[in-house]
Amino acid sequence: MTVEHHEFASDNTAPICPEAWAALQEANTDYAAAYGEDRWTARVYDRIREIFETDCDVYFVFTGTAANALALAQVCQSFRSIICHQNAHIQTDECGAPEFFTGGSKLLPVGGGNGKIDIGQTKALLIRQNDLHSHKPGVISIAQATEFGTVYTPDEIAAVAGLARAYQLFVHMDGARFANAVASLNCSPKTITWEVGVDVLCFGGTKNGTGAGELVIFFNKEVSREFDYRTKQAGQLGSKMRFLAASWIRLLTGDVWLRNAQHANRAARHLARRLQSVPKVEIVFPVEANAVFVRLDDQVARGIQTGGWRFYKFIEPDVYRLMCSWSTTEEQISHLVADAAAIK
Ligand SMILES: *Cc1c(COP(=O)(O)O)cnc(C)c1O
Secondary structure (H helix, E strand, C coil): CCCCCCECCCCCCCCCCHHHHHHHHHHCCCCCCCCCCCHHHHHHHHHHHHHHCCCCEEEEECCHHHHHHHHHHHHCCCCEEEEEECCCHHHHCCCCHHHHHHCCCEEEEECCHHHCCCHHHHHHHHHHCCCCCCCEEEEEEEECCCCCCCCCCHHHHHHHHHHHHHCCCEEEEEECCHHHHHHHHCCCHHHHCHHHCCCEEEECCCCCCCCCCEEEEECCCCCCCCHHHHHHHCCCCCCCCHHHHHHHHHHCCCCHHHHHHHHHHHHHHHHHHHHCCCCCEEECCCCCCCEEEEEECHHHHHHHHHCCCECEEEECCCEEEEECCCCCCHHHHHHHHHHHHCCC
């Protein structure tokens, strides 16, 4: 497999991991029932119930955006609103999919340090948003890991969920990088989801190493009623679902999902440590998952990019994101750090 050696743009620019790739080949030897009626899909759903240690309801969709938008639509009536961080993926990067699929809900952004919603600001918003003329809050959505590569602790999630409960709101978790959060906290998945009050989790596989396919997991089974129809209507019911499921089976067997995430997290920590010694490079957020956010002056940023390195500016005017994945290598890290240090 050839891996692009100048790549820190995203964890979804990485190839499919060897286990997920082999699984596709293994699943490709015979006919099987369509639309999720196959044995691979059933095994994924069972394995998810084992990993989360609860009898949850699980569904496949193709993308993280679909997972978030459909999960939110399921728990949020059109006249209700969704509270999220101002930098949340659902707010900045989903082209209005949550608003579209809910059929009229409004996202209510709040601030908070390190990409995590501030409880005080959320409470103040809930107090303000309380009459017939405003969108009635229906959901609090948090990302685990966050867009800024930080991770909510179980206590922080419990605090968000406690506030949600007090106002009778649902809790949605965008877990496009859920594996990285679990690896970072070294916790069992239930301790940051249903045990602390999360109702629905979008669990990402693509950034962890598959080619496509994300899971929507409802811990509250009353809420998931007829969600299968919602996914079908949205064009998200895969006919050859076994090929999404086959890769997932391998991720969830022998803890490949955790090893991939641990590798990516370790690479990010290592990259951050090495970059600390480079003048004119400043680490902006705590490195708790697989992203390193750096403040770079123009000359350094341009210098590295001219050298062929790919990464995005994330926050104007000068904060960039370096994203690691299951496939990030020691050589890539050393090479990037050396190139950055060489710019005078
Ligand atoms: C990548 C990502 C998603 C999903 O994005 P898709 O491109 O639709 O798969 C959702 N939330 C977060 C935080 C992400 O980083």
